[in-house]
Amino acid sequence: MTLIHRLLLTLCLFTLPLTAAAALHDQVAEQLRDRLEVATAEAGNGDADPERSPLHRFFLDRVYRPAWSEDGQPTARAEQLLAVLAESRGHGLAPAAYGYDQLSETLRDWPEEPAPGAVADLELQLTRVWLQLAEDALTGQLNPDVVAPDWELQSPPSEDLVQALSQGLAEDDIATAVRQLYPDQDNYHQMRRALARFQALAEQGDYPRMEAGPLLRVGDRDPRVETLREQLRLLGDLEDDAPLSETLYGEALEAAVRDFQRRHGLQVDGVVGPRTVAALNTPPADRAEQLRVNLERLRWMPRDLGDRYILVNIAGFSMTVHAEGETVMRQRVVVGRDYRRTPVFTGNMTYLVLNPSxxxxxxxxxxxxxxxxxxxxxxxxxxxxxxxxxxxxxxxxxxxxxxxxxxxxxxxxxxxxxxxPGPQNAMGRVKFMFPNRHNVYLHDTPSRELFQQPRRAFSSGCIRVERPLELAAWLLRDQRQWSPEAIDKALEERRERTVPLRRGIPVHLQYWTAWVDAEGTLHFRDDLYDRDTGVAAALAALPKPEPTLWPELGAATRR
Structure with a gap:
């Protein structure tokens, strides 16, 4: 064999793998194109130019180049996707809803020499999963129009998910590309931490349960005190180094009970009665589910609530006023009875009325x-x-x-x-108007005693405010002619007067049964209008993929 023949043979041996790899790459691209074109044509019902799904647009932009594999083998990006899927549980999402176990098994058992069609299927599956997870991170797993049709929500956050995925791949960080789609709010992050704690408590099992018995007051001795101490320690209301064996209900323990009652919307009296016992005995798994439901609701909301806004939590019987990232006011409110529920929506407050009829x-x-x-x-x-x-x-x-x-x-x-107008008027001295089809607004009330009740659902749908003059003074603080003294003088005249706001302010009426306040305190409330039940059931009923590669090639869609 001549030297030239030997060189040619050696060159062929080096180039054969490259040629084979290029051939596989082309075959996978062809398989991707064929599958997506067929799916798009079927979805378009014969349209000459059917709309392409995000999945199709993603691969079309790449000229059908594989995104998750190289030479037929999954790259590290596929493992990144598995990691971010597992991480989704900490957001209250269910990794099983994205086929996490099946996907793990597929990657673990991936063959050394896969067929081009199998590679194409894997590419479609991984992309489909990323797009669905990204959409759920951005706007929630559920469609609120279906599970909460009586809620009027602003347009959900929008993002070009195809572009977000392409950028994540270009930066070799598809995990961050998902994480930045979740709400970036202190309340959301704190609730995630609380969810992790209750998930851990639920998985540990053996959460103590207090037996029914007589009321517990300071100075009482009762064997149940040991259980009470352990419950409060596990829930974070009592320090870990607090003694757990004493049967005396002392002052330090009473202070912890008061904190617990305050966080759960109970009568803050330090007395351990049936309602306090029931709240203490709520299984950690139930609290974790409550947090999941409310994390989902947070994903439904716009990411930007405004630089100034008023937030009413209907289930929490509370109102907070926010400006420049700070909570500047907190007040108790009275909301609608169960049969005259306060609606969930966002309005724009543009004026208030002094001495309203x-x-x-x-x-x-x-x-x-x-x-x-x-x-x-x-x-x-x-x-x-x-x-x-x-x-x-x-x-x-x-x-x-x-x-x-x-x-x-x-x-x-x-x-x-x-x-x-007058002292008996149901609107009180002032009402705050944000025109809406429900004819709902904030207002004063002559029934001041209602604000002392822990459960304040007494109105016909409107929101009664505990300290309305304080709110009026804050809203009018940049209108010099309406100083607190001027407001008082106008009220003394007993004449109805409309006062336009120089600058409107958004009013968000929301419904949360779990949240974390600005001080980092976790709160739970009863499900006043039984609205958690439907959301929890819908989350539990989310479809699980079959234990095979997903055949669905269409767009990621809200459930």
Whole structure:
């Protein structure tokens, strides 16, 4: 064999693997193109130019080059995806919903010489999983229009997920590309930490349970105190080095109970009664589920709530005012009864009314006020009501003594009721207006005693504010003609007056049964309107992939 023949043979031996690799690359690209073109055509129902899914657009932008494999073998990017899938559990997501176990098994048992079709299927599966996880991180696993149709949510956050994935691949960091899509808010991060703690408690098992018994007060001795101490220690209300064997219910333990009651919306009296025992006995797995539900709700919300905004947590009976990243005010509120629920939506507060009159909605007039009038003929005059008929220029006042009130009911009542400004007015001294179709707003109330109740669901849907003049002064602080003294003077006049805000402020009415406040304190509340149940059931019912490579080639879609 000549020297030239030997050189040619050696060159062929070196170039054969390269040629084979190039051939496999081309075959995988062809398989990807064929699969995606067929799926797109079928999804388009014969359209000449059907809309391509994000999955198809991603590979089209890459000219169908593999993204997760090289020479037919999965790269480190596939392991990165597995890691970020496992990490999703800490966000309250379910790795099983993305086929985590099946995907792990597929990668572990991947053959040395896979067929081009198998490589193409793996590429599609990994991309499909990343896009679905990214969408869930950005806007939640559930479609709120389906599981919470009575909620009016602002447009969810939007992001070009194809571009985000392409950038993550270019930077060789697809994990960070997902992580930056989750809400970046202190409350969200703190709730994640709380979720991890309760998940760990649930997995440990043997969470202690306190037996029913008499009320526990400071100075009492009871064998259940040992269980109480252990529960409070595990839940973080009592220091780890606190003694656990004493049966005396002492002052230090009472202080921990008060903290627990405050965090759970209970009567803060330090007395361990049935409601406190029930809250203490709630299994950690139930609390973890409660946190999952509320983390999901946070993903539904816009990422930017505004540089100034008012936030009402309906289930927490609370209102907070935020400005420039700080919580500048906290107040208790009264919200709607269960059968007259305060709705979830966002509005823009543009004005307030001092010394407001109250136009009683027809439903409330006939179902609430009319029976009171029928029982007590003096009720109208005592409470400052006027009876009206007609609207605008045709409006006229009717003498209530001229009416036979027993003739009327919720089926027939041709009049309107207006309550004039005054100490008995249901709106109190001021109302805060953010026009909306629900006719819901914030307002004062003469029923001050209600703010002392731990469970404050007494209204007909509007939100009663504990310290309305403080809120009014803050809203008008940059309008010099409306100093606190000017507000007081206008209120003394007892004349209805509309005050426009120089700058509107968003009002977010939300429903959270678990949250972390600005001081880092974790709170839980009862599910006032039974809204957690549907979300938890929908999360539990999320479809799990079959234990094979996913055949679905379409877009990532919200469930």
């Amino acid at each position: 109250w136009e009683v909605p027809h439903r409330l007039a006939t179902r609430d006020v009319l029976p009171l009038i029928q029982r007590d003929p003096e009720y109208l005059e005592r409470m400052g009501f006027r009876v009206l008929q007609g609207w605008g220029a045709d409006e006229r006042e009717i003498d209530p003594e001229s009416l036979d009130w027993d003739r009327y009911s919720h089926r027939y009542f041709p009049y309107r009721l207006r309550q004039l």
